Amino acid sequence: MWPRCFIVLRGGMNAIAYNRLRSAWLCTQDMTLNALRHIPLLADAPAHLLDELARESRQRVLSRNEILFAQGSPALTAYFVLSGRVRLMQHTTDGQDVAMGVFVPYEPVGLLVAIVGAPYPGACEALDHTTVLAVSAASIARVMSQHPPLMLKVIKMMHARLTEANDRIRELAAERVERRLARVVLRLANKVGVKEEVNGASRIRIDMPLSRQNLAELAGTTLHTVSRILSDWQRSGLVDTGREHLVILRAHDLVLVAEDIAPTEDARSRSS
Amino acid sequence: MWPRCFIVLRGGMNAIAYNRLRSAWLCTQDMTLNALRHIPLLADAPAHLLDELARESRQRVLSRNEILFAQGSPALTAYFVLSGRVRLMQHTTDGQDVAMGVFVPYEPVGLLVAIVGAPYPGACEALDHTTVLAVSAASIARVMSQHPPLMLKVIKMMHARLTEANDRIRELAAERVERRLARVVLRLANKVGVKEEVNGASRIRIDMPLSRQNLAELAGTTLHTVSRILSDWQRSGLVDTGREHLVILRAHDLVLVAEDIAPTEDARSRSS
DNA sequence: CGGAGCGTTGATGAAAATCAAGCTGTGTGG
DNA sequence: CCACACAGCTTGATTTTCATCAACGCTCCG
Numbered sequence: 232m233w234p235r236c237f238i239v240l241r242g243g244m245n246a247i248a249y250n251r252l253r254s255a256w257l258c259t260q261d262m263t264l265n266a267l268r269h270i271p272l273l274a275d276a277p278a279h280l281l282d283e284l285a286r287e288s289r290q291r292v293l294s295r296n297e298i299l300f301a302q303g304s305p306a307l308t309a310y311f312v313l314s315g316r317v318r319l320m321q322h323t324t325d326g327q328d329v330a331m332g333v334f335v336p337y338e339p340v341g342l343l344v345a346i347v348g349a350p351y352p353g354a355c356e357a358l359d360h361t362t363v364l365a366v367s368a369a370s371i372a373r374v375m376s377q378h379p380p381l382m383l384k385v386i387k388m389m390h391a392r393l394t395e396a397n398d399r400i401r402e403l404a405a406e407r408v409e410r411r412l413a414r415v416v417l418r419l420a421n422k423v424g425v426k427e428e429v430n431g432a433s434r435i436r437i438d439m440p441l442s443r444q445n446l447a448e449l450a451g452t453t454l455h456t457v458s459r460i461l462s463d464w465q466r467s468g469l470v471d472t473g474r475e476h477l478v479i480l481r482a483h484d485l486v487l488v489a490e491d492i493a494p495t496e497d498a499r500s501r502s503s
Numbered sequence: 504m505w506p507r508c509f510i511v512l513r514g515g516m517n518a519i520a521y522n523r524l525r526s527a528w529l530c531t532q533d534m535t536l537n538a539l540r541h542i543p544l545l546a547d548a549p550a551h552l553l554d555e556l557a558r559e560s561r562q563r564v565l566s567r568n569e570i571l572f573a574q575g576s577p578a579l580t581a582y583f584v585l586s587g588r589v590r591l592m593q594h595t596t597d598g599q600d601v602a603m604g605v606f607v608p609y610e611p612v613g614l615l616v617a618i619v620g621a622p623y624p625g626a627c628e629a630l631d632h633t634t635v636l637a638v639s640a641a642s643i644a645r646v647m648s649q650h651p652p653l654m655l656k657v658i659k660m661m662h663a664r665l666t667e668a669n670d671r672i673r674e675l676a677a678e679r680v681e682r683r684l685a686r687v688v689l690r691l692a693n694k695v696g697v698k699e700e701v702n703g704a705s706r707i708r709i710d711m712p713l714s715r716q717n718l719a720e721l722a723g724t725t726l727h728t729v730s731r732i733l734s735d736w737q738r739s740g741l742v743d744t745g746r747e748h749l750v751i752l753r754a755h756d757l758v759l760v761a762e763d764i765a766p767t768e769d770a771r772s773r774s775s
Numbered sequence: 776c777g778g779a780g781c782g783t784t785g786a787t788g789a790a791a792a793t794c795a796a797g798c799t800g801t802g803t804g805g
Numbered sequence: 806c807c808a809c810a811c812a813g814c815t816t817g818a819t820t821t822t823c824a825t826c827a828a829c830g831c832t833c834c835g
Contacts, residue, residue, distance in 0.1 A: 331669055
């Protein structure tokens with residue numbers, strides 16, 4: 232598709248402009264190739280396959296809250312996040328949204344559905360200014376059939392996702408909201424946490440804009456309950472939180488909440 | 504491992520007994536091969552691979568409530584259910600069990616973890632008198648590497664499971680218990696339902712022993728709540744249920760409950 | 776300055792867990 | 806063959822958790 236595009240463009244511009252664009256394109260190609268090399272899933276694929284993929288993929292830039300794909304639309308392309316963050320969510324019939332996960336650079340999104348040819352089971356939204364690499368399902372299929380070890384890696388990655396999904400099911404079925412929220416926050420800290428030192432104290436900042444609503448959709452509750460719990464945590468010095476930001480102050484104690492080894496003071500006072 | 508076992512046995516028996524056992528073994532081999540052919544995952548694998556697998560796999564018989572493998576133990580073997588039903592469950596730290604699913608003949612169990620070399624994330628228990636086929640992780644890995652299309656089928660199967668897991672997450676996060684229970688029952692009906700005609704009325708019997716506790720673990724609730732809801736459904740003629748059995752009388756109306764198109768009379772009266 | 780979007784907090788009520796007690800069918804051992 | 810123990814089930818009462826409703830505060834931005 233790209234070459235054809237070039238021919239069309241060439242008709243309307245002089246040789247210098249064409250060459251400038253061409254070198255920009257080559258540069259983009261080069262960057263794309265470079266990006267592909269960072270993707271763990273493709274880490275040990277042979278070079279010629281990466282070249283092939285780079286030629287057949289396109290970058291797409293999303294601004295905050297922009298939708299990458301909608302729930303139920305046919306999954307003709309798979310994406311790899313290159314920078315920023317996206318989240319996957321499913322709408323319920325009664326209008327709520329449930330978040331299925333947050334994806335960070337070099338993670339695939341919609342890869343599995345593109346492989347098996349199912350429609351996207353949820354919508355994908357940029358949480359931030361984000362760039363993704365779009366690869367057609369056909370390219371993915373061809374590359375995979377040419378390089379079977381890649382399938383094994385896909386299986387491993389899917390296993391990790393399935394494990395996380397099972398963890399969430401277990402939590403949602405058996406655990407209280409405060410604990411679930413603690414796990415959500417810790418999981419996010421693992422993905423996008425940045426360690427900071429302030430006054431000799433070590434803190435973990437969640438490096439993305441994160442509203443109460445977002446957290447509620449991840450924890451399976453309402454923004455009100457999230458707000459109350461975060462206020463409690465704030466009061467007991469566990470976190471520092473405010474409008475769309477969250478910093479974990481005492482990670483160890485938050486783990487205790489997540490594991491329910493010691494309920495917070497406030498959880499107890501709220502319940503008394 | 505089998506041949507060695509034979510040599511040992513042979514030492515302690517006469518030729519006739521040996522030959523009888525040998526033919527029994529060959530017969531079992533044959534049955535195993537036949538069983539393998541019924542497994543959709545292996546449906547279009549070449550014959551010699553099936554032979555290989557048949558030689559390297561063993562059948563195992565489980566009686567009701569027997570544990571096939573424990574949560575956290577290393578997944579050195581994958582299983583295929585041949586008859587009966589098993590369920591997968593995870594224990595929570597505070598002693599509850601959450602069911603991850605019910606598996607019926609020709610479905611794989613523990614296949615993924617065997618492939619990726621992770622420990623079993625949950626325990627597997629026979630719900631009924633059950634036979635399974637045990638295949639070592641090593642055999643699976645070898646066969647898969649010899650026949651890449653098999654990996655693609657594994658990916659498709661995983662996708663189905665991941666989709667179901669996501670559905671459950673959405674339900675648990677956003678839906679009321681009655682609706683979730685209705686979905687659980689309908690899902691079971693799809694898997695193990697037997698259509699029956701009684702007095703001209705069509706019913707679907709859930710063909711497995713199924714306690715309130717089992718249902719509660721599948722729906723993410725308590726046996727008390729399950730009992731109350733089933734009593735309500737019974738009163739309104741939706742189902743016929745009793746000690747470890749469940750028959751759907753008006754499947755269509757149960758779907759309405761699952762989709763929350765029309766709440767049952769009793770759900771409304773309970774709430775008033 | 777005013778509105779939109781996000782967050783907090785109190786009050787209330789509904790859903791479902793928990794506590795408690797008793798029932799019933801099934802299998803078992805005397 | 807009966808009694809009895811037990812596992813599964815039912816149901817009422819109470820309590821807890823959390824969603825919902827409602828109101829208001831803060832802050833950013835046009």
